[in-house]
Amino acid sequence: MTPSDPVPKPPTIADVARVAGVSRTTVSHALNGLGKVDPRTRERIKQVAAELGYRPNLRAQRLRRGQAKAIALASSMPFAVAGGTSRLGFYMEVAAAAAESALVHGYALVLVPPVRSGSGLHSVDIDGAIVVEPDVDDPAVALLRERGLPYVALGRPVSPREEAPYVDLRGGPVTEMLLAHLREQGARRPALLIGSGGRHSSVDAREAYERTAARYGWEPIVATASEAGGERAGYERCAALLAEHPGIDAVCALVDVFAVGAVRAIRESGRSVPDDVMVVTRYDGLRARTCDPLLTAVDLHLDRAAADAVELLLGRLRGGAAATVSVATPPAPRLVVRASSLRVAPPLTPPVTPPA
Numbered sequence: 001m002t003p004s005d006p007v008p009k010p011p012t013i014a015d016v017a018r019v020a021g022v023s024r025t026t027v028s029h030a031l032n033g034l035g036k037v038d039p040r041t042r043e044r045i046k047q048v049a050a051e052l053g054y055r056p057n058l059r060a061q062r063l064r065r066g067q068a069k070a071i072a073l074a075s076s077m078p079f080a081v082a083g084g085t086s087r088l089g090f091y092m093e094v095a096a097a098a099a100e101s102a103l104v105h106g107y108a109l110v111l112v113p114p115v116r117s118g119s120g121l122h123s124v125d126i127d128g129a130i131v132v133e134p135d136v137d138d139p140a141v142a143l144l145r146e147r148g149l150p151y152v153a154l155g156r157p158v159s160p161r162e163e164a165p166y167v168d169l170r171g172g173p174v175t176e177m178l179l180a181h182l183r184e185q186g187a188r189r190p191a192l193l194i195g196s197g198g199r200h201s202s203v204d205a206r207e208a209y210e211r212t213a214a215r216y217g218w219e220p221i222v223a224t225a226s227e228a229g230g231e232r233a234g235y236e237r238c239a240a241l242l243a244e245h246p247g248i249d250a251v252c253a254l255v256d257v258f259a260v261g262a263v264r265a266i267r268e269s270g271r272s273v274p275d276d277v278m279v280v281t282r283y284d285g286l287r288a289r290t291c292d293p294l295l296t297a298v299d300l301h302l303d304r305a306a307a308d309a310v311e312l313l314l315g316r317l318r319g320g321a322a323a324t325v326s327v328a329t330p331p332a333p334r335l336v337v338r339a340s341s342l343r344v345a346p347p348l349t350p351p352v353t354p355p356a
Helices: 013-020 024-032 039-052 058-065 090-104 139-147 171-184 200-216 227-244 256-268 286-290 302-318
Strands: 070-074 108-111 128-132 151-154 190-195 222-225 250-253 278-283 296-299 334-336
Touching: 013 024, 013 039, 024 039, 070 090, 070 302, 090 108, 090 128, 090 302, 128 139, 128 302, 151 302, 171 190, 171 200, 171 250, 171 278, 171 296, 171 334, 190 200, 190 227, 190 256, 200 222, 222 227, 227 250, 227 256, 250 256, 256 278, 256 286, 278 286
Parallel strands: 070 108, 070 128, 128 151, 190 222, 190 250, 250 278, 278 296
Antiparallel strands: 296 334
16 A cells, blocks of 8 residues: 555444344444344354454444443542652552553543542543542542542541442551561560551551550550651651650551651661661552662552452442442452561561451
8 A cells, every 4th residue: 555545444333234234233232242132143243343353433332321431540648658759659559450450341540640639530531430548538539429420449438427338458457467577576665657647547557556555565656747748757757756755666657658757767866777776667669679778568469459449449330249349358468578677587487467
């Protein structure tokens, strides 16, 4: 074909109907799984469509069905925590896995940048959304409700009377796992550093820490910092902790960016990590794997958790049996021990995972 030759037109549903010897309605029903079409006729139509290279007009299908065939991933988590300057981290790991899972089901994933206002949800054409770790009175959730769109949560919702399906990220067991590890490494005065908001990761961590402190007779030392402050907030709050409680021998900083700031504060106070003060964090992401020293963290199996969230949401959209599922539970989290908390040789046994 030369540049002057006309570009061949793609085959249409009428072409498929003509070659298959059926009506266009029958072709539409056969290719979309609609109506009562004889199985042999359905297979013949699919074969003809494949031989002709016919591709359905997805935009027209969506308009007819009143569906966008798209779901959103949204969060009110501050960007300093959800992504950071490298635009990597917890939020983007979830996004990559969710996008892959959604595409398998024929849905596109719309990534709404993590902002407090959640304003991006006003204009995007979507059928529903996954909200990452919603806060109390979460603005993203409020906008979805305003639009009458279904949603599910990645992480336990904390708002009163919230009944949205969710994927359980096991906030309490994860904290207990980290604290048990610190105790095994010799910690006797560990402090907890969490975000000042009301997300499940902070609420569940505080409850788990207080239970553990009571069990072992630890002095409960809990500090909060604004997630929006990022590493700087973690640094300043940890520096204040060390001044107020000089006997602290470990910091469980649930937000990974806080943990990075805590390491710097400990060193600038003249102490060393982990010999004087151990540091652990919740999310085994890029920050944990590049901090000096490398941070002990937890593999939350976010790829599976994100896929579970997509399945929960699509179940709600379809309105079938899957819509009745209220909680999905990914594989048990796994402790990843690194230099920031390793004082004694690890035991020659498999890593301990929390109970389901």
